[in-house]
Amino acid sequence: MTAEVESHTVAPAPGDTWTGKLRDRVVRELPPDKLLPDRQPSYVGSWIYVFGVLTIAALLVVVATGVVLTLEGPEWYHISDVGHFFNSLHFWSVQLFFIFMVVHLWGKFWMAAWRGRRAMTWITGVVSFIVSLATAFTGYLMQTNADSQWITFEAKDGLNAVGIGAWFNVTSLGQTMLLHVCTLPLVVGLIVVLHVLLVRKRGVVPPIDAFKNEPAAASDTAEVAS
Amino acid sequence: MPPLISAALDNPATYFSWGWLQISVGNLIVILVMFVLFILALVLPFPGGHDDGGDGS
Structure with a gap:
């Protein structure tokens, strides 16, 4: 009995559990002072x-x-x-x-904001822009007025012409409404959160000529080349 | 709906045309506003700016 109790009280090392590994990785990738900084470089002004x-x-x-x-x-x-x-x-x-x-x-x-290993920050921004366009588009479709009818039937022909009309039936108000109030806002929200976390991780991109008179410019250039 | 708005919606939008380019006044205004904002953001001084020696992170 005693041996059984002891076996249950032995805690695994933090690095042995998936929660511990995840926590270590999150703190390593995005320490609190990077996640919520209280100071910013002068060029952010x-x-x-x-x-x-x-x-x-x-x-x-x-x-x-x-x-x-x-x-x-x-x-x-x-x-x-x-x-x-x-x-x-x-x-x-x-x-x-x-x-x-x-x-x-x-x-x-x-300002070529993809410099300094910020490619994923740029890409998540592009993706959030595209998904935002789709969200706004479905918003126009579900106004339930003459304007939305016009946009719907113009868009129907456009989507059919590019071959995706079978998946996105813009004349279906139910599908449009669910996409607009549920799926697309969720995707936009998640990508925007990821975008902001990447900005925090890599830092705000400096202007191109921010360090032109300092040796530090070399490190930024080297990161671009890598 | 207020009469002014319903009257505006009953009329077709005004379009500008330059050769192949055709754009509604509403869209043109939005694009010009974005251009103006962009230029102002580059040239207007930012209040309270000071060099705190941050590292960009």
């Missing part, structure tokens, strides 16, 4: 570095207003004044989301 977080702020408003719209339903947001207000908030926050994201994209493109 520029308006062009603000548009990433502005995009996330707009996305939060999009999600919050979208949740309200799903709770109340089309009869509410098409008819009542408060419903119109939340519908408009949802629509215009999407417009701001894309405006901020495009300016963010231009800024990162012209």
